[in-house]
Amino acid sequence: xxLKRLGLILVLVLLFFPICSEIPLAGCPAPxxxxxxxxxxxxxxxxxxxxxxxxxxxxxxxxxxxxPEPNGFLLYYMxxxxxxxxxxxxxxxxxAAGERYVSEGQQYATKAVDVDxxxxxxxxxxxxxxxxxxxxxxxxxxxxxxKSFEWFDKALDIDPGNPRINLLKGISQIxxxxxxxxxxxxxxxxxxxxxxxxxxxDIRDPRKPSWGKxxxxxxxxxxxxxxxxxxxxxxxxxxxxxxxxxxxxxxxELQALAKNE
Amino acid sequence: MNAKIVVLSLSLxxxxxxxRARAEQGGGPDVIEGKIFDKETKDPLPAYILSEAGExxxxxxxxxxxxxxxxxxxxxxxxxxxxxxxxxKDVEAKPGEFVxxxxxxxPLAPREISVSADSIVSDAxxxxxxxxxxxxxxxxxxxxxxxxxxxxxxxxINSSPDASSLLIRGGGPDEVAYFFDGxxxxxxxxxxxxxxxxxxxFDNQVVEAxxxxxxxxxxxxxxALSGAMDLTAKDLLVRSEGGVGLSVMGLNSYAGFPIRGVGxxxxxxxxxxxxxxxxxxxxxxxxxxxxxxxxxxxxxxxxSSQTLRVYGLxxxxxxxxxxxxxxxxxxxxxxxxxxxxxxxxSKALVTKALFAATRFDLSFDQPDVVRVxxxxxxxxxxxxxxxxxxxxxxxxxxxxxxxRVETELSEPGALRYASRGRRLGFHLNDKFRLADRxxxxxxxxxxxxxxxxxxxxxxxxxxAAYLPTKNDVFRFSVGTYHxxxxxxxxxxxxxxxxxxxxxxALSYDRIMDDLELRATAYDKEYRDLYLNGSDxxxxxxxxxxxxxxxxxxxxxxxxxxxxxxYNFLRSRRKENDLLNPAPSPYEIVHSATAILTRTIGKTEVxxxxxxxxxxxxxxxxxxxWDPADQIFSPIWGEPYSDRYPxxxxxxxxxxxxxxxxxxxxxxxxxxxNVLDNKNIxxxxxxxxxxxxxxxxxxxxxxxxxxxxxxFF
Numbered sequence: 001x002x003l004k005r006l007g008l009i010l011v012l013v014l015l016f017f018p019i020c021s022e023i024p025l026a027g028c029p030a031p032x033x034x035x036x037x038x039x040x041x042x043x044x045x046x047x048x049x050x051x052x053x054x055x056x057x058x059x060x061x062x063x064x065x066x067x068p069e070p071n072g073f074l075l076y077y078m079x080x081x082x083x084x085x086x087x088x089x090x091x092x093x094x095x096a097a098g099e100r101y102v103s104e105g106q107q108y109a110t111k112a113v114d115v116d117x118x119x120x121x122x123x124x125x126x127x128x129x130x131x132x133x134x135x136x137x138x139x140x141x142x143x144x145x146x147k148s149f150e151w152f153d154k155a156l157d158i159d160p161g162n163p164r165i166n167l168l169k170g171i172s173q174i175x176x177x178x179x180x181x182x183x184x185x186x187x188x189x190x191x192x193x194x195x196x197x198x199x200x201x202d203i204r205d206p207r208k209p210s211w212g213k214x215x216x217x218x219x220x221x222x223x224x225x226x227x228x229x230x231x232x233x234x235x236x237x238x239x240x241x242x243x244x245x246x247x248x249x250x251x252x253e254l255q256a257l258a259k260n261e
Numbered sequence: 262m263n264a265k266i267v268v269l270s271l272s273l274x275x276x277x278x279x280x281r282a283r284a285e286q287g288g289g290p291d292v293i294e295g296k297i298f299d300k301e302t303k304d305p306l307p308a309y310i311l312s313e314a315g316e317x318x319x320x321x322x323x324x325x326x327x328x329x330x331x332x333x334x335x336x337x338x339x340x341x342x343x344x345x346x347x348x349x350k351d352v353e354a355k356p357g358e359f360v361x362x363x364x365x366x367x368p369l370a371p372r373e374i375s376v377s378a379d380s381i382v383s384d385a386x387x388x389x390x391x392x393x394x395x396x397x398x399x400x401x402x403x404x405x406x407x408x409x410x411x412x413x414x415x416x417x418i419n420s421s422p423d424a425s426s427l428l429i430r431g432g433g434p435d436e437v438a439y440f441f442d443g444x445x446x447x448x449x450x451x452x453x454x455x456x457x458x459x460x461x462x463f464d465n466q467v468v469e470a471x472x473x474x475x476x477x478x479x480x481x482x483x484x485a486l487s488g489a490m491d492l493t494a495k496d497l498l499v500r501s502e503g504g505v506g507l508s509v510m511g512l513n514s515y516a517g518f519p520i521r522g523v524g525x526x527x528x529x530x531x532x533x534x535x536x537x538x539x540x541x542x543x544x545x546x547x548x549x550x551x552x553x554x555x556x557x558x559x560x561x562x563x564x565s566s567q568t569l570r571v572y573g574l575x576x577x578x579x580x581x582x583x584x585x586x587x588x589x590x591x592x593x594x595x596x597x598x599x600x601x602x603x604x605x606x607s608k609a610l611v612t613k614a615l616f617a618a619t620r621f622d623l624s625f626d627q628p629d630v631v632r633v634x635x636x637x638x639x640x641x642x643x644x645x646x647x648x649x650x651x652x653x654x655x656x657x658x659x660x661x662x663x664x665r666v667e668t669e670l671s672e673p674g675a676l677r678y679a680s681r682g683r684r685l686g687f688h689l690n691d692k693f694r695l696a697d698r699x700x701x702x703x704x705x706x707x708x709x710x711x712x713x714x715x716x717x718x719x720x721x722x723x724x725a726a727y728l729p730t731k732n733d734v735f736r737f738s739v740g741t742y743h744x745x746x747x748x749x750x751x752x753x754x755x756x757x758x759x760x761x762x763x764x765x766a767l768s769y770d771r772i773m774d775d776l777e778l779r780a781t782a783y784d785k786e787y788r789d790l791y792l793n794g795s796d797x798x799x800x801x802x803x804x805x806x807x808x809x810x811x812x813x814x815x816x817x818x819x820x821x822x823x824x825x826x827y828n829f830l831r832s833r834r835k836e837n838d839l840l841n842p843a844p845s846p847y848e849i850v851h852s853a854t855a856i857l858t859r860t861i862g863k864t865e866v867x868x869x870x871x872x873x874x875x876x877x878x879x880x881x882x883x884x885x886w887d888p889a890d891q892i893f894s895p896i897w898g899e900p901y902s903d904r905y906p907x908x909x910x911x912x913x914x915x916x917x918x919x920x921x922x923x924x925x926x927x928x929x930x931x932x933x934n935v936l937d938n939k940n941i942x943x944x945x946x947x948x949x950x951x952x953x954x955x956x957x958x959x960x961x962x963x964x965x966x967x968x969x970x971x972f973f
Contacts, residue, residue, distance in 0.1 A: 054319065057319065058309065058317050058318060058319055059317075061309040061311070061317060061319070061343065062309075062311050062315065062317040064343075065309070065311050065317075065341055065343055065349075066311075066315075096322065097322065100307065100322075104345055107345050107346065108345065111345075138819075139819060139820065139860060140394075142396060143384050143394060143395070143396060146502075147384065149500055150499060150500060153499035153500035153519075154499045156499075157499045157519070177920075177925075178920075178923050179920040179923050179924060179925040180925060
């Protein structure tokens with residue numbers, strides 16, 4: 001291939017290739033089903049990839065727009081994907097994007113609660129997002145913290161046997177100061193209860209949330225690592241990968257565990 | 262130019278060509294590109310775009326999007342643009358085109374906006390109005406953790422920090438109505454009718470939120486000429502909480518917990534003594550007071566749509582003085598018991614029935630001089646309904662209140678008199694969205710009192726809020742208000758009409774995350790005020806006005822907050838014994854407060870400076886000897902023609918949070934009246950009117966210390 005031809009090809013490619021840093025990702029294909037969107041979300045969580053998470057968000061948004069009536073499940077999934085994106089951007093140090101997803105996620109969660117007040121999981125998501133909001137407003141720690149506690153309690157009051165509510169509460173407790181009943185010891189009962197509840201859970205309705213079974217073991221692994229009980233930590237992380245061999249968080253926790261050991 | 266250079270130049274051109282420029286020219290035939298922005302602020306929006314064929318994408322943080330079209334079309338393609346909080350918008354675009362799309366904010370539901378310029382203390386999302394947080398009641402210097410004191414910094418309230426009672430826009434303290442969880446409270450202060458009122462009966466530990474209305478009062482609040490304070494107690498709890506505090510003033514404690522399958526309970530108990538505070542601040546121990554407070558609220562969920570609430574409240578206050586002027590004792594007791602039933606007939610329709618009984622006992626005992634006992638019994642039945650129709654927020658209700666007042670004088674001589682009256686009221690209010698940015702609040706109240714021969718009083722009220730931008734609100738309110746006043750006077754004069762006030766208020770709010778500003782101008786015209794006749798009867802010949810302006814500014818930073826408040830007021834009244842208009846005794850022409858709070862690590866410090874021009878008083882022009890009674894009688898000067906000296910006070914408060922044995926603990930402290938200013942409450946002249954004695958505020962320089970251990 002001559003240099004001239006190579007140059008021309010390069011020019012053509014550069015001219016027509018979407019420039020991802022300037023323009024957002026290319027249009028997503030038309031969403032087929034809720035399962036497709038859920039599957040894309042799980043893929044994004046597995047790989048902890050913001051682009052995949054964004055794609056799943058677009059799929060949920062398309063479904064939301066196509067539904068003329070407010071749909072509690074879709075609003076809930078929007079809050080869920082915003083929670084994931086907020087967590088990603090916060091951990092990546094991108095505060096502006098994190099704050100945007102926290103704010104939108106809170107709005108979707110409260111709308112889901114409005115549509116169906118007996119649906120416990122959006123209450124828990126809202127509680128969790130209130131906790132994330134603390135990162136932007138530390139001066140409101142007391143108010144936001146108490147409000148988060150209250151919303152978690154509402155969620156547990158509505159659906160005490162829900163493994164995902166217990167999981168979110170457990171994850172949140174890890175980061176709550178010990179003086180307020182948090183830390184690894186405060187988180188452990190919720191996470192262990194969540195793991196038990198996941199064993200009994202049998203979701204048949206594809207609209208219903210079904211995520212989290214591997215995640216609870218990943219977080220149990222983290223909590224036992226924090227408590228320096230490395231055997232238990234390893235056991236839970238192995239279990240997480242048995243449930244979902246692609247689960248990135250469990251892999252990362254195993255690496256962290258290896259360093260600790 | 263050889264080929265190499267051409268290729269390299271083209272490559273560089275392609276790489277460096279601003280993508281934005283390309284985007285603005287439009288993409289290829291299978292792409293639609295564009296920018297989405299807030300139509301009002303021009304800020305970019307990360308909205309979602311969906312084509313009619315189902316292709317979708319999100320705009321990035323700069324509002325730019327690129328939508329790939331699966332099947333290129335020759336004509337225009339319909340796009341739907343969506344972002345939560347904004348109106349969904351449909352646009353058409355040709356493939357290859359670059360489109361600019363402005364989105365408009367979704368209008369707020371009427372229930373989410375305060376149309377009548379209330380000031381709110383709550384942790385709930387604000388209603389585009391001046392808001393303080395619940396913690397501010399503890400943090401504000403000079404607020405003594407009392408919700409009523411804390412409300413003094415809100416715009417339109419002219420009270421000095423030395424008295425609890427609210428002086429709203431030049432109105433008297435008795436022109437304000439107080440409601441606690443919808444229950445009308447006639448005596449909200451511990452030490453009412455001594456010299457001033459100190460501390461309210463509302464324990465901040467159990468208060469969830471409150472708002473103060475200074476104009477555009479909701480028609481459910483009747484019998485008030487100047488304002489209404491509406492407090493809400495904590496309700497259905499889903500988690501246990503509580504705390505115990507010890508301070509130089511005594512004990513305060515609070516517990517709230519859910520009762521599984523039943524509901525929840527909220528209760529508090531406080532005891533206060535002035536002894537330690539007095540000694541700590543090296544004062545003479547000739548003035549002592551004791552307080553006791555207990556509150557309980559049980560919430561019982563009968564089923565998913567019906568809730569029963571049971572209330573009990575007790576407040577006791579005892580003050581003893583053994584000074585030069587002789588000994589005296591003052592005591593007051595406040596009881597309240599109530600029961601309410603709330604039913605949600607649908608998500609939009611809620612009704613509430615409430616029955617409450619309150620009793621207020623006040624005794625004043627100055628041995629060998631005077632001994633008086635007052636009792637005020639109230640029974641009230643209130644029926645209220647709320648119907649949320651999204652664009653309309655309808656509220657209506659009826660209230661029946663019976664009140665019995667009794668006074669017993671046992672020294673000098675025995676005398677007993679009593680009066681009883683039944684008040685009936687009905688109200689209707691509709692808060693609705695007239696247009697996307699224009700909200701109206703229209704309502705009325707009809708009330709009657711059986712002590713009077715005249716018919717019912719009719720109070721129409723209307724307020725409007727216009728939001729030219731999402732951060733700016735103009736409000737206007739006009740309304741009529743009636744108040745009945747003293748039952749003894751009404752019983753003697755059944756031909757009286759209730760006192761009336763007409764409010765006109767115009768305000769501008771700028772409400773942002775880090776800034777809250779309000780500027781207000783108002784006019785309150787009093788009519789039918791009671792005027793004493795020469796024969797002991799009273800008529801409705803009194804009148805007056807209160808006109809003024811207010812400015813409130815709150816600026817929030819990451820670690821500090823500044824509040825600045827300024828009130829200007831002119832007020833004259835012809836009322837009671839004043840046969841000619843004179844300055845109102847509540848006319849504080851200028852008052853200003855500046856508050857600075859700063860957080861340093863886990864410590865918070867607050868500084869507050871308040872300054873106010875002196876209130877009017879009637880000077881003593883001389884005295885004359887009354888040979889019949891063998892006493893000196895005063896000769897008073899022009900009514901309210903002189904003024905007390907300027908009032909000023911500097912307060913400092915702070916708190917430090919730390920952990921002891923994994924337990925969260927708050928240590929709080931305060932220094933009231935740091936500069937020890939000798940603020941004058943009033944002048945006393947003694948029995949012979951020979952000389953004037955300054956009665957200073959009890960708030961001399963005093964140190965305060967306490968510890969609070971919350972339980973979660």
